[in-house]
Amino acid sequence: MDQFERLNQLPLRDDLRGLRPYGxxxxxxxxxxxxxxxxxGVPLDAKEAILKAVADELDGLNRYPDREFTELRRALAAYLGHGLNEDNMWAANGSNEVLQQLLQAFGGPGRSLMSFPPTYSMYPLLASGTGTGYIEGFRDEDYNLSAESAAEQVRSKSPNIVFLCSPNNPTGTALGLDIVEAVYEAGEASRTIVIVDEAYAEFAHSGTRSALLLLPNRPRLIVSRTMSKAFAMAGARVGYLAAAPEITDAVRLVRLPYHLSAITQATAVAALRNSDALLAxxxxxxxxxxxxxxxxxxxxxxxxxxxxxxxxxxxxxxxxxxxxxxxxxxxxxxxxxxxxxxxxxxxxxxxxxxxxxxxxxxxxxxx
Missing domain, CATH: 3.90.1150.10 (Aspartate Aminotransferase, domain 1)
Structure with missing residues (x-):
């Protein structure tokens, strides 16, 4: 009996039986x-700044970190601009944990998540892990997604949550903001939470507009980002979101206490203060x-x-x-x-x- 068979001998949840881990x-x-x-990789000057910031935290490792990671939220808001402040920001251990926390807050049994494959393969796994139903939308044959098609699918299925990946993974193409606007409006009746996953936004062609522009007066819209890609910090595991303050309050209801370590916070703040070097x-x-x-x-x-x-x-x-x-x-x-x-x-x-x-x-x- 191999390890996978032994796993399935355990009293797993029925919806997890037979699944294999992502990777x-x-x-x-x-x-x-x-x-x-x-x-x-990380440039030398940014590396030195991160090392100093981490060293400064070592004497306090016997104490819990700032549960609200206030300094990090301020640094993230300053980096994104768009009139955002610390109350609009949230962070976690990679954008996957950010998305998981959002599903814990707004998904769960009896609720549903829609995304549009081919797209990031973690979305249905995050749905499964949080007991959220998964609705598989569809794209055109060339893997593009139109505003009309996306909006109609949302109106017909009334999902509780929609994930829009832009630039999309694995196809790499960014979505027009008309698609985000159409999906948001289509979800008005069902009060659908719309999450735009912009993990690769810094690599977009000049002139590509971020969904951050659409945040004002859209309390159900969330933009998710990561420091793994453009910041060359995949090993640090820092993801974050920007949204209305009530969204961050909702996530506080489900987050684990002290979920961001002092080392993670110090690393991320130092990186943001050296963003020019890291993004060069x-x-x-x-x-x-x-x-x-x-x-x-x-x-x-x-x-x-x-x-x-x-x-x-x-x-x-x-x-x-x-x-x-x-x-x-x-x-x-x-x-x-x-x-x-x-x-x-x-x-x-x-x-x-x-x-x-x-x-x-x-x-x-x-x-």
Whole structure:
């Protein structure tokens, strides 16, 4: 009997029986381009500031941290701007915990969450973990989502919560604000909470507008962000949201006490105070992302327009075979389980060159 079978011998909740934990492959290869990390790492000056901030907390580790993480909320509001203040902000251990807390507050048994696959694969798992029903919306054949279609689906299903991922993962394309507005209005009768997951917002093309612009006078609208991607802090686990103050009060009802450690708070505040240094590599990543798009088109493949730090591309007859061949070449990208498609993170110039050269050699070998 293997470990998975032993798990299912336990008296699990019925809706968890047979499920497997979420997770991308974690393999030890030279070039890791599979989970949309910022491969540039933390710059030296920001690293030194974080180390000092953490060291300053060490003498007080015998005490609980600031339960309200007030300094961090102020720093997050200052970073986002848009007239936000500390009362509009909330943070947790990665944006996944932010979304989980929102589902604990507004979802649960007898309530429902809608999202529009293909999108972030954690959404149905978060629904399952909180006992929230999951409604699978749909997109067009080209994976785009129109305001009219999204609004009609929300009106017809009346979900309690809607997740809109923008830029979308795994396709990488940002949503127009008309879609967010249409979904919000469509959920008026059902008082639907609308959560716009902007984990990759800093990588969007110039002129792409954030849903932060729509927050005033929309108490059911929430914008979720993360410091994992643009800030190169995936290991620190810091996610946050911006919303009306009553939303943060709702989340306080379900959060665990002292859920953000003093070390996490100090790290995040120091990073935000050094945001210019930490975000300096964002433009370099965008250059490599656009380079990948252009080169894939030249190779005869079909990349989706990307506002994120990754590229979703189709036109592959054997994506699993290409994935395996790249892995054999020491390059790990992501098979997201969509026919004919793979996804690759935009890394450094050297990592991007290695990926493109290996992929072209593989395709030439196939042909």
């Amino acid at each position: 991308a492959p974690q393999l030890d290869v030279p070039i890791l381009l599979n989970v949309n990390e910022n491969t540039f 590599n964002v433009e370099a990543i965008k250059v490599q992302r656009d380079r990948i798009v252009n080169e894939l088109i030249r190779m005869g493949l079909a990349p989706a327009p990307s506002d994120s730090n990754f590229v979703f591309f189709g036109g592959l007859e054997d994506p699993a075979g290409v994935w395996e061949a790249l892995l054999a070449a020491g390059i790990l990208i992501r098979d997201v389980g969509i026919a004919g498609h793979l996804r690759v993170t935009a890394g450094t110039e050297a990592e991007t060159t290695a990926f493109l050269q290996a992929l072209e050699a593989i395709l030439d070998g196939v042909h």
